[in-house]
Amino acid sequence: MQALTNRSKVVSDKKMTFMERIYIPAILKGMSITIRHFFRKKVSINYPEQTREFSKVYRGQHVLKRDDEGRERCTACGLCAVACPAEAITMIAGERKPGEENLYREEKYAEVYTINMLRCIFCGDCEDACPKEAIFLTDRIVVSQYERSSFIYGKDILVEPLDQSLRIDISARQTEKVLNFKQDKRFAHNK
Amino acid sequence: MSLVKVTIDQIEVEVEAGTTILNAARIIGGNIVPPAMCYYSKLEGSGGKCRTCLVKVAQGSAKDPRPMPKLMPSCRTLVQDGMVVQNITSPEVMEARKAITEFLLINHPLDCPVCDQAGECHLQDLSYDHGLADTQTVEDRRTFAPIDIGDKIKLHMNRCILCYRCVMVADQLTDHRVHGVLGRGDHCEISTHILKAVDNDFSGNMIDVCPVGALTDKTFRFKSRVWFTKPFDAHRECTKCIGKVVLWKKGDEILRVTGRKDKYGELEEFICNDCRFEHKEPNDWQIEGPRKIERHSVIGQNHYEKL
Numbered sequence: 001m002q003a004l005t006n007r008s009k010v011v012s013d014k015k016m017t018f019m020e021r022i023y024i025p026a027i028l029k030g031m032s033i034t035i036r037h038f039f040r041k042k043v044s045i046n047y048p049e050q051t052r053e054f055s056k057v058y059r060g061q062h063v064l065k066r067d068d069e070g071r072e073r074c075t076a077c078g079l080c081a082v083a084c085p086a087e088a089i090t091m092i093a094g095e096r097k098p099g100e101e102n103l104y105r106e107e108k109y110a111e112v113y114t115i116n117m118l119r120c121i122f123c124g125d126c127e128d129a130c131p132k133e134a135i136f137l138t139d140r141i142v143v144s145q146y147e148r149s150s151f152i153y154g155k156d157i158l159v160e161p162l163d164q165s166l167r168i169d170i171s172a173r174q175t176e177k178v179l180n181f182k183q184d185k186r187f188a189h190n191k
Numbered sequence: 192m193s194l195v196k197v198t199i200d201q202i203e204v205e206v207e208a209g210t211t212i213l214n215a216a217r218i219i220g221g222n223i224v225p226p227a228m229c230y231y232s233k234l235e236g237s238g239g240k241c242r243t244c245l246v247k248v249a250q251g252s253a254k255d256p257r258p259m260p261k262l263m264p265s266c267r268t269l270v271q272d273g274m275v276v277q278n279i280t281s282p283e284v285m286e287a288r289k290a291i292t293e294f295l296l297i298n299h300p301l302d303c304p305v306c307d308q309a310g311e312c313h314l315q316d317l318s319y320d321h322g323l324a325d326t327q328t329v330e331d332r333r334t335f336a337p338i339d340i341g342d343k344i345k346l347h348m349n350r351c352i353l354c355y356r357c358v359m360v361a362d363q364l365t366d367h368r369v370h371g372v373l374g375r376g377d378h379c380e381i382s383t384h385i386l387k388a389v390d391n392d393f394s395g396n397m398i399d400v401c402p403v404g405a406l407t408d409k410t411f412r413f414k415s416r417v418w419f420t421k422p423f424d425a426h427r428e429c430t431k432c433i434g435k436v437v438l439w440k441k442g443d444e445i446l447r448v449t450g451r452k453d454k455y456g457e458l459e460e461f462i463c464n465d466c467r468f469e470h471k472e473p474n475d476w477q478i479e480g481p482r483k484i485e486r487h488s489v490i491g492q493n494h495y496e497k498l
Binding site: 075076077078079081082093094095106107108131132 | 302414489
């Protein structure tokens with residue numbers, strides 16, 4: 001059989017020499033490698049006491065944003081679901097009733113909105129597809145769970161809290177181009 | 192009938208005298224067919240309003256070879272022997288079409304994420320092909336107070352482009368028309384006289400002929416985006432109409448019933464309201480098979496068998 005690499009060694013059962021038989025040089029050689037690593041820089045950190053710095057555009061758990069007045073931005077247009085390559089997003093739209101104007105921005109809203117975090121591949125296509133700046137990926141990590149069903153995130157987890165101080169900050173993800181677009185009066189219809 | 196020879200984008204075709212340029216182009220087919228937002232071959236007198244089908248007539252006829260001075264609406268201009276027409280080969284026409292698209296979109300609310308027509312909207316297709324990526328106007332868009340025109344049809348006047356197709360449906364298919372275009376100029380709106388409900392056996396066809404989302408199905412309102420539903424050809428015995436329809440299903444549930452549209456988005460047969468709104472149980476219908484959807488349509492999204 002042909003060898004895959006030329007690093008293979010031929011094994012022989014020749015008698016070991018005295019130096020090899022006392023093993024001490026081999027032990028010392030091994031220990032020196034181990035001890036040398038004590039003084040190297042550590043590659044691991046003590047998570048969760050310590051955390052690593054995340055990239056500004058790290059793609060972690062999703063958030064469904066509210067606007068400045070606390071209304072949900074999502075209108076259940078379905079573009080995130082059709083853009084999703086893993087088909088992780090499903091939604092059911094509902095019609096806003098009179099008196100709910102402070103809850104939902106437009107006459108249609110997502111009654112049910114679920115993301116299956118086991119299917120999600122965190123590609124960020126939903127964020128790109130969203131015409132209403134409603135869904136964003138954040139630098140939060142999706143926590144581990146004991147059951148598969150707990151990974152199907154509904155609106156209770158995805159929508160950010162009403163309280164201004166608890167809102168999820170996504171300003172770092174917005175490039176100058178996006179901010180300029182938002183300020184342009186010509187696109188007022190899309191705000 | 193005498194045959195006349197007409198050349199459209201360097202393709203020669205022989206058509207009957209009295210045919211319009213648009214219909215002559217449809218006989219050739221392909222991408223030289225001008226888009227039409229208001230012309231509807233099944234409705235008499237339609238066309239001439241939206242100006243999206245403008246073409247350049249480079250040679251009027253064999254007898255009088257002078258070009259026509261302006262771009263002509265192809266849905267209303269009749270062919271003449273030896274006529275030479277330019278559509279996609281003329282930069283002037285493409286420029287005009289771009290301007291018309293922008294003009295149609297000036298007062299359009301662009302609420303496609305909310306609109307039920309999104310995905311099968313002709314204005315969406317038109318602006319995708321010819322529209323600008325942004326808008327040049329900063330003025331507020333024209334808005335109308337919502338009007339209730341019945342429990343089956345939802346009117347969103349803000350989205351209307353005043354093509355008059357629905358008015359012609361009411362005139363030509365139903366016994367008495369109760370809605371029409373009120374107001375003048377910028378205040379034109381589709382409405383009923385003193386809030387009368389549109390209630391007629393064939394009034395539902397207004398939904399299908401509407402090129403935008405101005406008239407939509409109330410029983411389907413916000414149920415699903417069209418590209419998440421799967422279309423099936425189906426038929427049933429109906430005493431009022433031909434009974435051949437398309438069912439839009441999600442799972443086993445029938446969410447919507449529409450007429451069958453051809454490749455120009457025009458209904459093959461008009462269907463009655465009984466078929467459209469009242470029969471949404473799977474055993475009401477004989478399913479013939481899945482409906483073929485054009486490749487470019489978003490409705491064909493995720494149907495891998497077509498690739």
